[in-house]
Amino acid sequence: MAERVQPINLSTFGGAAVVALLLVLTLGTLGAVAWRAEEVSALSKNDWSAVRFTLWQAAVSAVLSAVFAIPVARALARRQFRGRALLLTVLGAPFILPVIVAVLGLLAVYGRSGIVSDVLAWAGLEPVSIYGWQGVILAHVFFNLPLATRLILQGWLSIPAERFRLAQSLGFDSRDIAKHLEWPMLREVLPGVVMVIFLICTTSFAVALALGGGPKATTIELAIYQAFRFDFDLGKAALLGLVQFAIGAVLALASLGISVPSGHGAGLDRVVPRNDGSKVVDAIAIAVVALFLITPLAMIVAKGLPGLPDLSLSILSAAWRSVWVAVASAGLTVIMALALALLSLRWGRGVEAVGYLSVAASPLVIGTGLFILTYRWINPVLLALPVTVLVNAAMSLPFTLRALSPALRQLEENYGRLATSLGLSGWARLRIVVLPRLRRPLGFGAGLAAALSMGDLGVITLFADPSRATLPLALYNLMTAYRMEQAFAAALVLLALSLTLFWLFDRGGRVDADL
């Protein structure tokens, strides 16, 4: 494979640079924290129970999100209906909400005084209790089911239409299609999806605690936070960060091992109308997921509307700043993802694994490590926005890479030899062969990265610049000043802007396409 695929020589350098940058951001910052630690501390009994809880809840959340996403993605792949495009965009929303807003949105539906309990009370039944493991998993599925759906849908759309047409002419029923076309695709896509979601869930902290009902739901990230803030024990923080990495690394390698290329071959990129499968099943899948996702979002919108007129001008400038940070991060993410994906074609998939490391990294460790590495030489205030852009880009890289990598691999499989035999290499190959065919995953990946960066992953408390707050920080400051109504209005602005960015990028990737 290595001799055969020699696509873009220029990319080797860029790819290697990205690998180096990511290693510094993840392992380098961890090393910096460990180096600055005064003593080595061992992990306590409580720390180990945090590790166990983290693994358990992340595994359950990841598997459930992926399993529920399959029928939804299949329904979205098989059916065309009014509002489908809108639904695809809204699917991006839960993922990008600031944690505190999402939690209050979920509670408005599933909480003690939420809609579900009200309906049950009206029917004379006991109210539901969200607090406990069920709350943690519900929230994680709410956040990640949409992501899983979009990633799996990408897989479905990558099956060439010619295969479906052939299946139709051979009289395949939906079971045959599942066996010969869909299952091989899922074998390729699912391990990566489960892995990415598992890794996101391992770094969960505020959600797990609030909905888990308290310290029973202590995750590694909370233990890291405690080590930093409560004990200022950098040695322990670094050690816990390392455990989190080890989990991530083992999982990333395992998923790369399980994932099997589907080998569908190339097609002509046309869409074929499909009539297989049960319309009722598909309609139910779509309706259930829409209800599950949209109700809490609608509650968030309803909470945000009353405060909108009171929002100050500074919120608008914070919003504007956040938009720029998001666009810059998205650009950087896409460049990094493309460079990594291209390099992994040559150097093997271990390169890709480096791209997933950042999601297993603790934001607190990254922030503190970067601070230790830079503060002697550069005023941290000057770095506030650049660090935000860089860290946001690194944190959203795994998702973009997840969308991009299978598509690029398939593209090389199908068109690599032809392109090589035509003597296409370097920029020409990138421009003529690669980029046009990767538009859909690139647009989706950039949209996801932009939206994620709007929601800001809160790494940068050590770099904050009070005169240049981003929207999520302004939202948080509003809450601390008791201005809950305005905070919800700011959340609504954040949601609207994130979705708009997501839609613009995602749409940009689908212009001229049939889907």
Added chain:
Amino acid sequence: MKKTLSSVGLIALATTAFAEEKPVLTVYAPDYFTSEWGPGPKIEAAFEKTCGCDLQYVAGDVLPRLLLEGERTKADVVIGLNTDVTKRARETGLFLPHGQDTSDLTLPIEWTDDVFLPFNWGHTAFIYNTEKMSNAPTTFDAFLADEGTKVVLQDPRSSISGLALMLWVKAVYGDDSQEAFNKLARKTLTVTKGWSESYGMFTDGEADMVLSYTTSPAYHIIAEGDETKRAAIFDEGHYFMTELAARVKTSEQPELAQAFMGFVLSETFQEMIPTANWSFPAKLDADKLPEGFKKLDMPKKALFYSEDEAAGLRDAALEEWLSAFSQ
């Protein structure tokens, strides 16, 4: 035209030069403090009127940052530290005495610390809504006994108010604290990372009571004209909380830093605290407080541990807390 341009250029040059000559006082403060909705901007403006300097905030986690920077720190002054971290902060040896007379502060406890200077105060308290709860408990015992009333708390490992609650229980129950934590756990709806999540859950009607401060109702009274949010006052007393300012040893602007310490206790500064920080000022006569503050329910007794006592109790209390809440 050319002339205008060049004179504009000259003015620009002149202002830059002027701005550069002004000494800068760097103040490390928490995010909430420096935000538009916190007390920071007004304090900055008022101090700059008198000091002939440029006060610049650096926002974020004050103590972690200071611990990381050590003697390289650019901070001249830090503001917004809490009593639970003063021991750690003092041990760095980075701070100088504040040099202020603290004998006539308006705190409910005596203040003798010559390094950390309080600028505001309040107590921990459970806030309830009078429309939903007609008879609030008047003792900690009665509060714990009522399992049906659900409360939302903050985690002592990630939140200052959560830590204060832990010490509050310790101060009230002493050696019987494990039993008290067990009872508290049974009436707890959930525990959140920070104060904002908890308070949001309370104002949304999800929880009956929330761990907050005796001064929280002041915001609702003054800013919203809403008197339904009140603090339940317990006979056993409430845990005292204060925020502190301190001078940094390595400062290149010692006179300015010293002047700022004096400014902290000035009436100008102290009068901004009630409605910008929603807490009691550390040195202001009661008759100068806004009307809304006079309506607050206040405990008769303030409980407080010195930093050494608190440090001695902390780890054992956390173990008890965790074991109660993990059942």
